[in-house]
Amino acid sequence: MTEIGEDADSQYLSTWSRKLLRFGVEARGIRPVPVDERTDTQFSKIFFIWLSSNFNILSFSAGTLGPAVYGLSLRDSCLVILFFNLLCAALPAYLSTWGPRLGLRQMCQARYSFGYFGVILPCILNLVGMTGFCIINGILGGQTISAVSNGHVSWTVGIVVITIVSLLISFCGYKVLNWYERVCWIPVLIVYVVGLGVGGHHLSNPPPAEPATVVSILSFASTIAGFVITYAPLGSDFTIYMKSTVPSWKIFSWAYAGFLLPIVSVQCLGAAVANVAPLVPSWEAGYADGNVGGLLQAMLAPTGGFGKFLTVLLSLSVTANMAMTMYSFCLNVQVFVPFLVALPRYVFSLVATAIIIPLAIVGSHRFYSTLSNFLGIIGYWASAFGAIILLEHFLFRRGSFPAYDLRQWNTPRQLPLGVAALAAGIMSFGLVIPCMNQVWFVGPIAEKTGDIGFEVAFAVTGLLYIPFRWIELRVWGA
Secondary structure (H helix, E strand, O other): OHHHHHHHHHHHHHHHHHHHHHOOOOOOOOOOOOHHHOOEOOOOHHHHHHHHHHOOHHHHHHHHHHHHOOOOOHHHHHHHHHHHHHHHOHHHHHHHOHHHHHOOOHHHHOHHHHOOOOOHHHHHHHHHHHHHHHHHHHHHHHHHHHHHOOOOOOHHHHHHHHHHHHHHHHHHOHHHHHHHHHHOHHHHHHHHHHHHHHHHHHHHOOOOOOOOOHHHHHHHHHHHHHHHHOOHHHHHHHOOOEOOOOOHHHHHHHHHHHHHHHHHHHHHHHHHHHHHHHHOHHHHHHOHHHOHHHHHHHHHHHHOHHHHHHHHHHHHOHHHHHHHHHHHHHHHHHHHOHHHHHOOOOHHHHHHHHHHHHHHHHHHHHHHHHHHHHHHHHHHHHHHHHHHHHHHHHHHOOOOHHHOOHHHOOOHHHOOOOHHHHHHHHHHHHHHHHHOEOOOOEOOOHHHHOOOHHHHHHHHHHHHHHHHHHHHHHHHOO
16 A cells, blocks of 8 residues: 555656646756757846846845945945956856856866765855845845835745745746846836936935045955855856857856846945935935835835835845745755755755745844845855866866766766865865954954955965865876
């Protein structure tokens, strides 16, 4: 009877899965995409993925940190935003070009540096980072919905609504996700244009600028770097179906523009609004306790009921980021626990939702400290990760994609041992920690320089990885 019951359950799941596939739901997880299945020639898709993921209130709130947390003037905040995004967006944009060449998800590709088992550690860190971004987005969306309702809808209800919408999009997979990301930035642009139209005159009279310190500039820069550089471990997840013969410069250009246009513009807008908020009583009241949703609602208040409608649209803007993050979350779980590769990708969207909702509700009471601490910390490991991936590719594989034998992607003995990558990344934190400037800890070097942890992580990891990897190749042979 038990065997019959198990067979019936398996048959039911298989039938349900086939029905989902007919509706266009993507089941493929981390298995490589063969060359003959890399046929997508709509290369602009990656532009819209990154555009919509960052054209939201999370980018706006990251920009507000300059004046609100680090005491920077509008000019200094915008200069930091511009130059550090120009620098740091290059890494995830470049890794996006690897998808068409290899057909591998980003963390599967990382096995060629970290090894089959060694990649589990960066997978865990990446899962923590993605969960953190979803939590922050959920809080922002929830607090914005609550602000529209004048508090009649709680932050908790708003968080649940935002997360469920994101679940539905990520559940469907690549095709639906690309369609959604292609269009969802349009209403957000309208909202920001209307907001500037009714409140832009306040921005023309910023308060007198205070002299900036090196510590405040570099600490804010670390936060901005943490915002964009952490897309690197997701880079190729969204380009693996694209035609393998596409020139890399074309994918890079679309991806780089997809990062820079929304992030720089919206973060600078956030800095400008936060800079003058203390001079506008209604904005200051809405912005109480770091309520970014309340601030945006106050900006749009002169338009009456239409402004509330626009604010609801703005609250939904975070779903674009959450959906694509949940999509990559599913893939990372399969790399983290390899035997789960047999399960369809969309199953893990449900797991992500179950994790995100309760944590977002708990974290919603300390939003600004949560945001600044989180963005600063996750930039460190992502920077070390980037150094290892780039050195492995350019130095040890001579920049050659044929040097990645795709037959080995799931064979532990034929992949690197991973000790070199792990040792270089972990040991770099011996110098990164003194360079950290966080609310809960300020290192002795950071006291004088500001937070330079992500720069140090990249440099020191790179310097250590070269000799460690050379030794690993001699001993392990892969």
